Amino acid sequence: MTEQDTAAQPVAPPSWRVFHATGRPPEGEPPRLPPPPPWRVFSGSPLQQPPPEDTPSARRRLGVVQDGPQLRAEEIDAVNAALLLRRPLLITGPPGVGKSTLAYLIAQELGLGRVLPWSIVSRTTLGGGLYDYDAIGRAQAIAAWRAGAEGEEGSTAGPPALGDFLTLGPLGTALLAYGRPRVLLVDELDKSDIDLPNDLLHVLENGSYEIPELVRAGAGEVSVLTDDPHGRAVVEGGRVECAEFPVVVITSNGEREFPAAFRRRCLPLEMRPPSREQLVSIVVSHLREHPEGAEDLVDDFVRRLDGGGTQSVDQLLNAVQLTTAHGFRADSDGRKLIEMLLRDLSKGR
Template sequence: MTEQVSAAQSVTPPSWRVFHATGQPPSGSPPELPQPPPWRVFAGSPLQQDPPDDAQSALRRLGTVQEGPQLREEEINAVNAALLLRRPLLITGPPGVGKSTLAYLIAQEMGLGRVLPWSIVSRTTLRGGLYEYDAIGRAQAIAAWRAGGTADAESCGGAAPALGDFVTLGPLGTALLAYGRPRVLLVDELDKSDIDLPNDLLHVLENGSYEIPELVRAGVAEVSVFTDDPQGRAVIEAGRVECAEFPVVVITSNGEREFPAAFRRRCLPLEMRPPTRDHLVSIVVSHLGRRPEGVEDLVDDFVRRLDGGGTQSVDQLLNAVQLTTAHGFRADSDGRKLIEMLLRDLSKGR
């Protein structure tokens, strides 16, 4: 009995965290996601083909993989909570802190394929994120088909232009298709949207589904439409889309406005802080593929500006390092002016 107790005590229980922020892509099978809570189970069909990868976009965003976590512990915990609860992440923080990059880090480490970016502006609508229907294009195609002679077309086995050829799903609409594993949707800078968009998103984020009225009215049992993926197509049944796995939704905000309480209730908040000094060095090495001489001095200068209350972007540091390590660059008075220009305080408007 004592031996059994000792053996049980020696077994380490599995960690609830499946995401560790290393950015290390899976070498074999991708990590298994935890089971969703009963109120976040969806039964969408038909299952679509696995999404494509986009290694080039991941490389631009993340650079080469470095050892160790790329986020703080509390940030890693928030991402894992969102994965477990199947809830969107609402990420706030200063510009250039890496909010949108987090979506690519999750997709690469979890083996979830291409990120679906949805960049928000004041004219963005929910329907544009879900789908676009080219009614004019379809009318013109039908007119051209009829002008060619319906009888001749039918005798040759021709058919009227397919309705699905004029429907293109947007990033949100594509993310809500039924996939075996969740897609990663990046809703970038939602605070720049029209005031109604966050409220319009509530139903979709809660139910994981939507309808395309044009397909519903057509009464077609099955339609193949275009998706937001390059050359991608998907099959929709009865004009309705429902996810099988709720997508990993990363919503970023620069804090320019407050969101309604009903919207915030459906999201998990994550406030990202500027990277630490060690993390900044790691970012530079991952993007340049080496550790340039003198990079520590530039990083220290960058950190001093942050600590002084300045608004700085990691992109500024990367640009400064790239410039100063270029062959023939001299850090004289003119060179220093260039560095100051690159590392300028973004809050000052110019």
């Protein structure tokens, strides 16, 4: 083939998929995300420092990286669509199939730093996810400062900084202006008060919120605490807006339906239990070896799932770990322990 023929060959366009579900951290520069749609462009400032890594948490969730994808093709495509469209991913499926683990898989593979976990309970409010203001602590600090200033003539120390009493929550931290998106895990949203999904609509649509305490104070640049360990961020004028919309992973066990307006703003993904091959890979990645007898337990686990049982991958990992313990014997008593670990969770015992 001549140089002219080579030059005439069409150049394949880059793939729209940047996530391949391998969980393998990037070597060198992390992959560049596709540009957002024009209606999902945000212009928040000032840009914050890159987030910290959280390798221990990722290792606990993911184990050692194995070869090959850890999700099905349709699941990988759903994640990539959410990344491209800058929309939250609403993940449903039975307990223990890896819904929340997906957030850590995305963060590690794309080099997006520490996941911001927001665990939802019935008392969770939107305000708590955005920020917390310690008004009592600030009042006490001001009183102590005034008492000290009166007792020390010529003291030049100023009053306690307002930002020292403001701590951004997981949602509030995720919406800061970062150069690359943060990963926010909204875990078990179906356990929330009925109003929380609706309350989230405005924030998730606009990618911004205000901190009234800073707005009323007429504050310019204020350094506040964040949800990251020892983290701080600068907020201007009491308003926070993202520069890159965060990767929002919302999980639900299907205990109730969400409003149509909320579902319209999310991309749905129903996760199914892992295949046999994926289960073997999960066992090897977490135990750092391929223990003898593990595949028999995997086959037993798959049979229970195929029989309509409700099982969690954690149960399989516990059973394999137990059977590889030094001195464990799979006699009648040992078998009872394995049956207890692999019990059907839908039966309530």
